[in-house]
Amino acid sequence: MELSILIVDDDKLLVDKLEETVQWEKIGISMVFTAYNIRQAQKLLEEFPIQFLLCDIDMPQGSGLELLEWIRDNQMEVECVFLSSYANFAYAQKALRLSAREYLLKPISNQDLEAVLSRIIEETREKRERRSAEEQNLGQQRKGKTEFWEDFFRNPSEQERMLAQVLEEGFYQETDVLILEVIKIFADDKDINYKKDLSLFNFVIRNITTEFFENNEQVMEAVAQVSDYEWVLVFRNLGEEERFLEASGDLKKHLNKILPQRSCMYIGETRPLKETAVGWKQIEIMEKKILPGTDGILCERDISEQDQMLSGNAAYRLPPWEIWQKTLHNSEDLDGVCRNICDFLKETFAKGVLTIENLERFLRELEQLVYCYLGEQQMSFSQLFDSREFDRRERDSFHSLDAAVGFVEWIFGTIKGRGNSRRSQEDVVSQVKDYIEGHLNEELSRGILAKMVYLSEDYVSKLFKNTTGMSLPGYIANRRMEKAKDYLEHSSLPVSRIAMEVGYSNFSYFSKTFRDFTGMTPNEYRNHMTKNSSDKK
Missing domain, CATH: 3.40.50.2300 (Response regulator)
Structure with a gap:
């Protein structure tokens, strides 16, 4: 150096x-x-x-x-x-x-x-040099511990043997006490950014969390990745548990800011090393059965041993679907029914019986209520909801009580928006065209246009193609090129500025698209139109 x-x-x-x-x-x-x-x-x-x-x-x-x-x-x-x-x-x-x-x-x-x-x-x-050697040795130790814990969490049948082995080898002591903290990210492995997101998630969890706790003078033993979207943070002999829980809460808030997807945190209780397998099983049960509260954090210490949810015997609290259905049929009071459903969810959570299993059943029944109502209104589910977005939001609803309530509000908000703007297919296409014409210099995606008319992306695309004979992307490109031709013929704006005015930030791509559309470059087209105008005079 x-x-x-x-x-x-x-x-x-x-x-x-x-x-x-x-x-x-x-x-x-x-x-x-x-x-x-x-x-x-x-x-x-x-x-x-x-x-x-x-x-x-x-x-x-x-x-x-x-x-x-x-x-x-x-x-x-x-x-x-x-x-x-x-x-x-x-x-x-x-x-x-x-x-x-x-x-x-x-x-x-x-x-x-x-x-x-x-x-x-x-x-x-x-x-x-001594410190560098120590850090290198510490890095090797941490790597070895990470590999051990990843094997431990992925091989339940070997856990008791593995713990006995590390105790025998002196890797850990019988007096050691551990606490496990699980971070789970709600992401979609079908997303086109799947691999890129995995890389981001792994970097954030492995590096940001390590640095975060070290800054709070709480050093992790290991960060073990147990699946694409789940990591276990292992802590040893922490001492002040309250300080640790406070730091975990701050970390969760930080993750909410930097991650594009929702995340959940499950925190186990402090246990002797030999009981780590029991602690891990308890967290797995928490993940599968219990819906976290509003902050997306679930602590084992807040759940009693006799808790109905952990025992798996939480009775399903039957919602008053018939009453809500009659209210929708008679008065179409979407806001009132939405409010009642959200209140029911909150009450069920407060009673300690809103398990993951019960929430799954509740959402299936809610979907049936929505299908029935849309049928009465002569609307199809696919008209209003893009299946990909619906599935993503439904998956996110298992993140916390707030997320579940937010999902219900989104469903009814979408239905209400569509109900307030009912019109013929021709009116929908006309509104889409008007919006495109007024926003040629902005981003014009299927999602933006679908939200504007309260319909699903797939339905808007099919409706537009059936009505006009053109695809949405084709129509948008056509209108942009026509607008560009008008600018070139009737203004003195530089070509780069015209490209921006019709929604192209990349000048080279604009020139290529224009040439494909007209057979001429923008400057050739401008010169051609100027010459034609002079000849007519």
């Missing part, structure tokens, strides 16, 4: 002399930086990897002690040697408190300065 030093002194002649006459390479320094005040020094320290500081103390724009205090506050690993004209005890005392390595008095010979710096550089090099 190349080492560098920063010389800071308001005496420019002294700085230049030290830079030119000290045998830096001989003592192991590859790069020498210089500064004449604290501000310059701070800028260099922020921009470059500097390991050593040779600094005056008494300077007009801020003292060297202030600079070293700033370095310590910013947690920079810099070894400092002070070079002062004053044998001031207070200065020396503060320098010692800030972990300065030496306090030297001016003037000092190059030979003496080189001897001091050489010793400090060698000690620092040895310390960093």
Whole structure:
């Protein structure tokens, strides 16, 4: 590793002399930086990897002690040697408190300065080599532990044997206590970004969570990936459990911000190492049976041993479907029925019987209610709902009570939106065309157009094709090219600006599309139309 030093002194002649006459390479320094005040020094320290500081103390724009205090506050690993004209005890005392390595008095010979710096550089090099070896060893240990725990969670039948083996080998002690925390992401393996998302998820969970807990002085034993969308965080001998739970809550909020999909967190109880298999089974039961609360976090300690949900005997609370169906039939009070259904879900959750299994049954029955209502309104399910989006939102509803309520509200909001805008097929196509015409310079996807008319993407696409004989993408491209032709003929706008005005951010792609459409480049078309106009005159 190349080492560098920063010389800071308001005496420019002294700085230049030290830079030119000290045998830096001989003592192991590859790069020498210089500064004449604290501000310059701070800028260099922020921009470059500097390991050593040779600094005056008494300077007009801020003292060297202030600079070293700033370095310590910013947690920079810099070894400092002070070079002062004053044998001031207070200065020396503060320098010692800030972990300065030496306090030297001016003037000092190059030979003496080189001897001091050489010793400090060698000690620092040895310390960093030891730390590097320790970190490498720790990294190997962590890798070994990660592999062990991934095997452990993926092989239930081998768990007891594996625990006995690591105890026998001294990898762990019988007195060790562990706590497991599971992070599960609700993602779609059919999504076109599936592999890209997997890479992102793995990076986030393995790196962000490790850093997050280390910053809270809670070091993880391992991060074990047990499936594409599920990781187990293993902690040992944590100590303050309340602090750990608080940090886990903060981590969950952080994941909500940085991940595009919803996630759930399941936190087990602290157990002796030999009971880890039991703890893992308990978390698996929690995942399969219990719906987390509003924050998407479920703690085992909040669930009693006799809890109906864990015993699997939670009775299904039959919703008043017939009453809701009659209300929809007689008054079409969509808002009222939606509110009643959401309240029913919240009450069921509060009673402790909204298990995953019961929620699955509830949503199947809700779907039947929706089918019946749409049938009465002479609408089909596929008209309103895109099956892919519906399935994704339904899957997300198992994330938490809030997500389940949100799914119900989305269903009724979509139905209400369609009910408020009933019109003939021709009216729908006309509205889509009008929207396209007014937004040619914006993104025009199937999803955007479908939301605008409260219909599913597939239904809008088929309806448009059957009515106009053109596909939606084909019609949009056609209108953009016609608009571009109009701009080229009747305006002096640059071609690059015209491309933007008709929705193309890539100029080359616009030119190619225009040529495919007209047989000419945009400039050729403009010149051609200008010539034709002149000939007519």
